[in-house]
Amino acid sequence: MALTIVLYVTVWLTEAASKVLAVLGEYTGDDLKSTLAMRLGEGLRVLAPGLLLYTLILVLLYVMFAALNGRYAALLGGWIGRRWPRSTRTAPAVAFLSVNGIFLIGVYAVNAALYPSSNLAYLNSFAGLIGGAPALKLIGLGLLGLYLLGFVVLNLRYAKGPARIVPLLAWAILLIAPFDPAYLIRRALPRPSPAVENGPNVIMIGLDSLNPRHTGYAGYPLPITPNLDEFMRENIVFGSCFTPIARTFPAWYSILTGQYPVTNGVRLNLQKRKYIKSAERCLGHVFGRKGYKTVHFTDEVRFSNVTAAEGFDVLRHPLMGVKDFVFGSIHDFSMTNVFFNNPLGFRLFPFLRMNRAVFHLYDGRYFLHELVTTLDRLKSEGRFFLVAHLCAAHWPYFHASPREFEFRPGAEPRMALYDSAVSIADEQMGRILEALKSAGLYENSLIVVLSDHGESADGHGSDLRNSEQNRTLLAWKPAGPTAHREVDRLVRTIDIAPTILDLLGWEADAQAFDGVSLKSWIEGTLGPEGTGDESVIMETEFSLDTPGGVGLALQAMVEQGIKFYEFDRSGLITVRDDHYDVLVRRRNRAILTPDWKLVRDVIIRGDRESVQTALFDLRKDPGCKRDASIEQPAVFQKLWEQLSLYYGPELASR
Numbered sequence: 001m002a003l004t005i006v007l008y009v010t011v012w013l014t015e016a017a018s019k020v021l022a023v024l025g026e027y028t029g030d031d032l033k034s035t036l037a038m039r040l041g042e043g044l045r046v047l048a049p050g051l052l053l054y055t056l057i058l059v060l061l062y063v064m065f066a067a068l069n070g071r072y073a074a075l076l077g078g079w080i081g082r083r084w085p086r087s088t089r090t091a092p093a094v095a096f097l098s099v100n101g102i103f104l105i106g107v108y109a110v111n112a113a114l115y116p117s118s119n120l121a122y123l124n125s126f127a128g129l130i131g132g133a134p135a136l137k138l139i140g141l142g143l144l145g146l147y148l149l150g151f152v153v154l155n156l157r158y159a160k161g162p163a164r165i166v167p168l169l170a171w172a173i174l175l176i177a178p179f180d181p182a183y184l185i186r187r188a189l190p191r192p193s194p195a196v197e198n199g200p201n202v203i204m205i206g207l208d209s210l211n212p213r214h215t216g217y218a219g220y221p222l223p224i225t226p227n228l229d230e231f232m233r234e235n236i237v238f239g240s241c242f243t244p245i246a247r248t249f250p251a252w253y254s255i256l257t258g259q260y261p262v263t264n265g266v267r268l269n270l271q272k273r274k275y276i277k278s279a280e281r282c283l284g285h286v287f288g289r290k291g292y293k294t295v296h297f298t299d300e301v302r303f304s305n306v307t308a309a310e311g312f313d314v315l316r317h318p319l320m321g322v323k324d325f326v327f328g329s330i331h332d333f334s335m336t337n338v339f340f341n342n343p344l345g346f347r348l349f350p351f352l353r354m355n356r357a358v359f360h361l362y363d364g365r366y367f368l369h370e371l372v373t374t375l376d377r378l379k380s381e382g383r384f385f386l387v388a389h390l391c392a393a394h395w396p397y398f399h400a401s402p403r404e405f406e407f408r409p410g411a412e413p414r415m416a417l418y419d420s421a422v423s424i425a426d427e428q429m430g431r432i433l434e435a436l437k438s439a440g441l442y443e444n445s446l447i448v449v450l451s452d453h454g455e456s457a458d459g460h461g462s463d464l465r466n467s468e469q470n471r472t473l474l475a476w477k478p479a480g481p482t483a484h485r486e487v488d489r490l491v492r493t494i495d496i497a498p499t500i501l502d503l504l505g506w507e508a509d510a511q512a513f514d515g516v517s518l519k520s521w522i523e524g525t526l527g528p529e530g531t532g533d534e535s536v537i538m539e540t541e542f543s544l545d546t547p548g549g550v551g552l553a554l555q556a557m558v559e560q561g562i563k564f565y566e567f568d569r570s571g572l573i574t575v576r577d578d579h580y581d582v583l584v585r586r587r588n589r590a591i592l593t594p595d596w597k598l599v600r601d602v603i604i605r606g607d608r609e610s611v612q613t614a615l616f617d618l619r620k621d622p623g624c625k626r627d628a629s630i631e632q633p634a635v636f637q638k639l640w641e642q643l644s645l646y647y648g649p650e651l652a653s654r
Contacts, residue, residue: 004070005063007100012062015120015333022119047326057348058333065103065335068151068167073099075154102147104334109140111337117360117398119332133401148175177344183369186376198383200479201445202287202500205432206255207425208248208300208391209460210451212239212473214415214422221408224423227430231449232475236485236522241474242536242592243493246453246461248303250541251493252389255452256282256310258497258513260537262646267584268541269303271575281511283497284311287385290506295374295384299367300356300391305572312387316370318355321572327351328358337361341400356391359398364390364428372435379439388432389452392425395459399424414457446503447477448496461541464590464599465616465624470538476522478503487521490534490594537646540588584650585609591643595619596632598639600651615639 077095081088112121113136127136148171155164207228214220216229217237243251244260245267253259253266257278261267265277273279284294288311296312298304301320308315319327328351336345341361346353354367371388378384392399397417405411405419412419429449436442453460456468463469472493494515501507502517564579575583586609590599600613614627615636621628629636644651 001067001070001074003096004073004100005066008062008066008069009059011104012058012333019119019330019332047322050327054327054349058336061335061340061348064170068170069099069103071159071163071167072151072154075158076150078158079154099147102143106140106143106147107334107338109136109143111140111334113137113140115337115360115400116402117400118337119360120334120337173344174339177339178342180343180366180369182343183373186373200504201378201383201441202292202385202448202504203436203441203445204255204387204448204450204496205429206252206387206389207422207429207449207451207473208389208394209418209453209455210393210422210425210473211454211456211468211471212241212451213468213471214412214419214455215473219410221410222405222419224405224419225426227426227433228449228473231429231433231477234484235447235475235477235482236487238474238476238487238489238491238518238521240489240594241450241472241491241493242467242470242538243453243472244470244536244538245541246469246538247541248394248452249305251452252304252306253278253282255450255493255496256284256387258494258511258515260494260514260646261539262650263512263514267539267587268575268580270305270573271580272577273305273309275580279309280311282310283385283500284387286501286506286511287311288313291383293378293381293384295378295386296389297367297371297374297387298389298391299354299362299364300394302357303394304389306389314374316354316374318353318357319351325357325573328355331358332360342366356394356399359396360400362392362399364392364399364424368428368431371432375435375439375441379441390425390428392428393418393421393455395455397421412457415455418455444479445477446479446500448500449473449475449477450493450496452493464538464540464588464601465597467592467597467622467624470536470592478522485524487518489521490536490592491518492536535591535593535642537643538590538592541583589643589647589651591639591646593639596635596639597624598636598643599624600643613640 073092073095076099077092080091080095084091087094108120109123111118112123112127113133115121116124116133123136124133127133130136130139151171152168155168159167212218214222215225215232216223217225217232244254245251247269249269249271250261250266253264253276254261257264259278259281263277264281265275267275284296287294293314294312295314295316296306296310297316298306299318301317302325305320306312306315306317307320327349331349331352336349339345340348341352341363343366346366352358352361354370356362356364356367375386378386397420399421402417402420403423405416405423407413407416433442436445436447451473454468454471456463456466458466458469460469474491474493474496476499492515494513495518496515498511498513498515499518499522501511502519503522564575564583566574566576586602586604588599588601590597595618597616597618598613599616600611603610603612613629614624615629615632616624616626617628617632618624
């Protein structure tokens with residue numbers, strides 16, 4: 001037994017060292033290492049108690065497997081000795097090597113097959129030789145099945161009393177946990193009463209980072225969005241919708257308030273709440289005052305800190321703050337990956353629950369289990385407002401068991417991993433729609449399917465010339481019967497909130513929206529003369545000192561960006577006060593119309609900042625490659641005046 005414990009503690013220490021070295025290897029610059037060391041010191045002061053508990057739990061789990069396998073090896077050694085008396089001296093060694101060899105190879109094979117992004121997926125290099133990940137998974141499960149068969153037989157035959165029951169009970173719990181028995185029991189029990197009809201429920205399904213051009217509906221050649229395509233074919237689709245800022249938290253705040261970032265005060269991911277100007281003007285507050293139950297679901301909070309302050313009664317989120325960053329980054333151990341990435345593991349490691357940030361292990365089915373269960377409760381509680389923010393398609397796109405699609409002409413070859421992540425988000429959306437229909441909630445609900453921002457091969461939130469970063473999905477299903485319609489009009493995500501209130505027949509004057517209602521376009525009652533203003537003001541987050549001014553290299557972004565953030569005593573990560581004004585100043589800005597785009601770029605080189613402003617004719621130059629300012633001075637002046645009027649003192653230099 002002692003030797004087995006030494007073996008598994010050594011395995012754990014080796015895996016821990018491997019992960020630490022892998023993390024350090026991502027950041028090689030001396031400046032970055034010193035910055036990270038400083039921030040790590042701050043974080044450890046917050047994390048120390050939790051880190052000690054986390055380490056203790058990990059060690060105890062590995063000792064538990066050592067105890068199970070030590071007991072197994074002892075039983076097997078005894079059986080070998082009785083079967084072949086001459087092997088009495090070698091039987092313990094043979095049993096030790098057999099039990100632990102089969103078990104560890106099986107565990108590492110399953111880990112590599114299920115979690116190819118794991119730092120411990122060593123056996124992936126052999127997968128191609130044996131038929132890929134499915135074959136590797138089959139081999140791993142076969143070895144573990146052989147291991148368990150022998151374990152059960154030997155325990156039942158030779159073990160007595162608690163020594164027989166406890167190990168079998170432990171393995172029964174480990175094998176049942178991935179099926180989420182609590183969820184299965186809830187689904188098997190008699191359903192609650194039919195849905196209460198107190199007026200339309202309102203449901204927003206947000207697919208983070210989804211570029212609408214990567215859908216089958218828009219002609220994308222890969223079959224990655226079947227559920228979304230079906231929804232769009234049946235409902236009203238706005239084909240030209242843009243967000244004012246392609247960063248998750250500011251983008252969502254604009255959606256929830258119907259206001260531009262300058263108006264609501266949310267300009268940065270993870271900014272301090274004291275800078276928010278519209279903290280009581282979110283849709284959650286509006287629906288709460290109308291007697292609605294307000295619920296917010298999301299599976300990632302690294303880039304967005306939506307809280308109860310946004311008016312939500314119920315929040316189903318991963319842990320928020322530095323724990324989410326640190327524990328999610330370092331949690332990669334073979335035993336916990338294979339046996340505890342499930343509701344049982346969530347009790348031991350709360351940061352895993354619903355957490356897409358732990359991308360190498362993320363399994364979205366448990367997130368959906370909780371959402372579906374909540375829908376079953378909500379339908380009998382009267383009217384509700386539900387926001388489901390699905391983050392599978394957000395950078396860095398990795399997730400457990402990525403899908404491979406055969407390349408087809410017209411697909412973006414640099415975005416294969418993104419397309420795989422989009423397919424996961426589409427599957428999640430499909431489960432939500434199916435649950436709504438099963439619960440009798442679909443027909444009489446107002447459903448908005450959207451993306452908070454778009455995505456390009458170069459990411460999002462960095463380049464206003466690239467329209468795909470700010471282009472968003474927007475599709476509506478009004479309460480009651482609907483018919484498919486496409487609306488060819490430039491609209492904004494800030495138009496969503498006033499439209500919802502208008503469709504419900506509620507007064508919206510007190511909300512001070514920057515957006516306008518799209519009700520007439522949704523209902524098809526607006527004549528061609530009622531076009532109104534078609535423009536959207538856009539901004540990036542902040543520019544960095546790298547070639548092009550918007551650095552895409554991970555190390556460059558972290559090296560320059562990490563110094564802007566700090567931890568508070570609760571572990572929440574926020575932007576430092578002394579850098580807030582600098583970050584707001586160092587952002588690119590633009591104004592977009594159906595035909596023109598005026599872009600003002602801030603270029604950073606060391607301590608120097610310079611500004612370039614250019615005009616682009618989108619009819620002739622959709623890629624924004626050629627400045628048309630000289631040829632079109634009147635257009636330039638008009639758009640510049642609009643941009644200047646909106647930003648005011650922030651545009652001190654032209």
